[in-house]
Amino acid sequence: MDLSNRTVLIVGGTSGIGRELARRFAAAGSTVAVGGRSPKALTELADEGFGKITIDVTDSASVASARDAVLARYPELDTVVTMSGVMLLEDLRDPAHFEAAATTIDTNLLGTIRVVDAFTPHLIRRGGGTLITVTSGIAFLPFPPMPSYAASKAAVHAYSEALRAQLDGTGVGVVELVPPAVATAGQEKVNPHALPLDDFATEVMHLLSQDPTPHEILVKGVLMHRWAERDGTYDALVAQRSQALAMLPGRQG
Template sequence: MDLSNRTVLIVGGTSGIGRELARRFAAAGSTVAVGGRSPEALSELAGEGFGTISIDVTDSASVASARDAVLARYPELDTVVTMPGIMLLEDLRDPAHFEAAATTIDTNLVGTIRVIDAFTPHLVRRGAGTFITVTSGIAFLPFPPMPTYAASKAAVHAYSEALRAQLDGTGVSVVELVPPAVATAGQEKVNPHALPLDDFATEVVQLLSEDPTPREILVKAALMHRWAERDGTYDDLVAQRSQALAMLPSREG
C-alpha cells in the first residue's frame, strides 16, 4: 500500500495507536481526518492540522451524520480505519459484569460494523479503497481478566475475513491490524512489557507499505498470539495469562 496521497479517516483515533497512525499517514503525505468522541482530543488534533469529526460509534445517527460530514469534506476518501475499542475488566462470577460486556460488544464489534456499513457504499462506488480493521493479539490468545474484550476482537477478526470475501472483485480491500500489548496509557497499567508505541507504529508502517499489502498486519510481538494454537503453545500461555485474574478487585488478597 502506498501511504502517500491517500485520504484517510481514522475512527477511534483520538489517542494511542490511532493518533500515532494518523501522524504516520500524514508524515507519509496523506490527508488524514480523525473521528472520536472527546472534544478536547479533537481540538488538540485540529491544532496539529488534522481534520476532525465528532462520532459516537454506539449511536447510528451519529455515525450517519459523521459519514455525511466526512464525504462532504473529503469526497476522495479512499481509506477507512475503524478502531473503536474499550478494554474493561470483568469478573464472570459476578452477574453485574454484564453491563461491561454489553458496552464492550456495542462499542468494539457493533461500532465497527456501523462504521463499515456507513462507508461501504462510497468505497464500492469508487471501485477502489481500503478498510483497515483493528483487532488485537487478545483475539487469538485471550487475556482472562478481559473476556468480552477478547470475544469482541475475535468477532471483528471473523467479520473482517467475511467482509474481505464479500468485497472481492469490487476493488475494495480489507486489511486487519493485529496489535499486541502496546504502551499506550491504558496498556502501561496492565502490562509493563508492552511494546513502545513508536516501535509498533514504525513496524506497522513498514508492513503496510509492502506490495502486496499483507491481509493481516502482524508485528513480530504479535506473532506469539496469532499462532499460539498452531505452535502448540496456546494452553500454556493461557494458563500463564490466567495468573492476571488476581488483578480483579474481587480476587485481591
C-alpha cells in the same frame, strides 16, 4: 499500499495507536481526518492540521452524520480505519459483569460494523479503497480478566474475513491490524512488556506499505499470540495469563 496521497479517516484516533497512525499517514503524504468523541482531543488534533470529526460509534445516527460530514469534506476518501474500542475487566462469577460485556460488544464489534456499513457503499462506488479493521493479539490468545474484549476482537477478526470475501472483485480491500500490548496511556506501567508505541507504528507502516499489503498486519510482537494454537503453546500461555485473574476486585484479599 502506497501510503502517500491517500485520504484517510481514522475513527477512534484521538489517542494512543490511532493518534500515532494519523501522524504517520500524514508524514507519509496523506490527508488525514480523525474521528472521536473527545472535543478536547479533536481540537488538539485540528491544531496539528488534522480534520476533526465528532462520532460516537455506539450511536447509529452519530455514525451516519459523521459519514455525511466526512464525504462532504473529503469526497476522495479512500481509506477508513475503524479502531474505537474499550477494554474492561469482568468477573464472570458476578452477573453484574453483563453491563461491561454489553458496552464492550456494542463498542468494539457493533461499532466496527456501523462504521464499515457507513463507508462501504462509498468505497464500492469509487471502485477502490481500503477498510482497516483493528483487532488484537487477545483475539487469538485470550486474556481471561477481559473475556468480552477477547470475544469482541475475535468476532471482528471473523467479520473482517467474511467482509474481505464479500468485497472481492469490488476493488475494496480489507486489512486487519492486530496489535499486541502497546505502551500507550500508561500501559507501560501496567505491562512492562508492552511494545513501545513508536516501534509499533514504524513496523505497522512498513507492513502497510508492502505490495501487496498483507491481509493481516502482524508485527513481530504479536506473532506469539497469533500462532499460539498452531505452535502448540496455546494452553500453557492461557494458563499463564490466567494468573492475572488475581487483579479482579472480587478475587483480591
